[in-house]
Amino acid sequence: MKNKVFSRKELLFLITISLALGIRQMAMTMVMPFISTYSKTLTYSNATLAGVALGMFGLMQAVFQIPFGIWSDKIGNKPVILIGLLQVIVGLFIAFLSKSIYMLIFARALQGSGAVLATGYSWISSSVDNKKRPRALSILGIIIGFAAASAFAIGPLINNYLSVRQMFLVCAILILLVWLIILVFLKEDHNKNSHKTIENKVKIKDGVKILLKT
Numbered sequence: 001m002k003n004k005v006f007s008r009k010e011l012l013f014l015i016t017i018s019l020a021l022g023i024r025q026m027a028m029t030m031v032m033p034f035i036s037t038y039s040k041t042l043t044y045s046n047a048t049l050a051g052v053a054l055g056m057f058g059l060m061q062a063v064f065q066i067p068f069g070i071w072s073d074k075i076g077n078k079p080v081i082l083i084g085l086l087q088v089i090v091g092l093f094i095a096f097l098s099k100s101i102y103m104l105i106f107a108r109a110l111q112g113s114g115a116v117l118a119t120g121y122s123w124i125s126s127s128v129d130n131k132k133r134p135r136a137l138s139i140l141g142i143i144i145g146f147a148a149a150s151a152f153a154i155g156p157l158i159n160n161y162l163s164v165r166q167m168f169l170v171c172a173i174l175i176l177l178v179w180l181i182i183l184v185f186l187k188e189d190h191n192k193n194s195h196k197t198i199e200n201k202v203k204i205k206d207g208v209k210i211l212l213k214t
Helices: 006-032 033-038 047-075 077-097 102-112 117-127 131-159 163-183 204-213
Strands: none
Touching: 006 033, 006 077, 006 117, 006 131, 006 163, 033 047, 033 102, 033 131, 033 163, 047 077, 047 102, 047 117, 077 102, 077 117, 077 163, 117 131, 131 163
């Protein structure tokens, strides 16, 4: 039974990465209900482009999950997560500055391209014992799911006091705090990643083939 109990180090790591990715998910979900309405206030906007702005984030998330996962196998989980979150921060700041619908679409694409959730799951999988892994991943999934669900309730409340543009800026600040937490407090054990086999060093095109076959 003891080998299924998290050590203090494992628990602190699990809580930190879960809260970090949960806050990231909350910040990104919080603005989603207002994208279509906000798009109408921008220049060159129409119904089609507003839809593109709304869906671009999800599309880029799907496209970049596999490349980011493969990249994390090569250089490590922590630097990939930091780079991905930095893309999200820059994308949110560009959305805050956006005056045209095309600029907002670019900002949403940049936000979505920072697809690091799978890398977060990978980091936890490689950092805890096999017997503890299902519980660890469940905790991460519960926190991220709760953050995404609560964002739909918190978003309208915040929108009563802040404009959508200001919400983009607040979300950028929140994720910047997450970025700093990961940078300063989370350490990656490179010894656990040093013995990767040739089979794990799959090329991006092979990963896409696997995805299309499922």
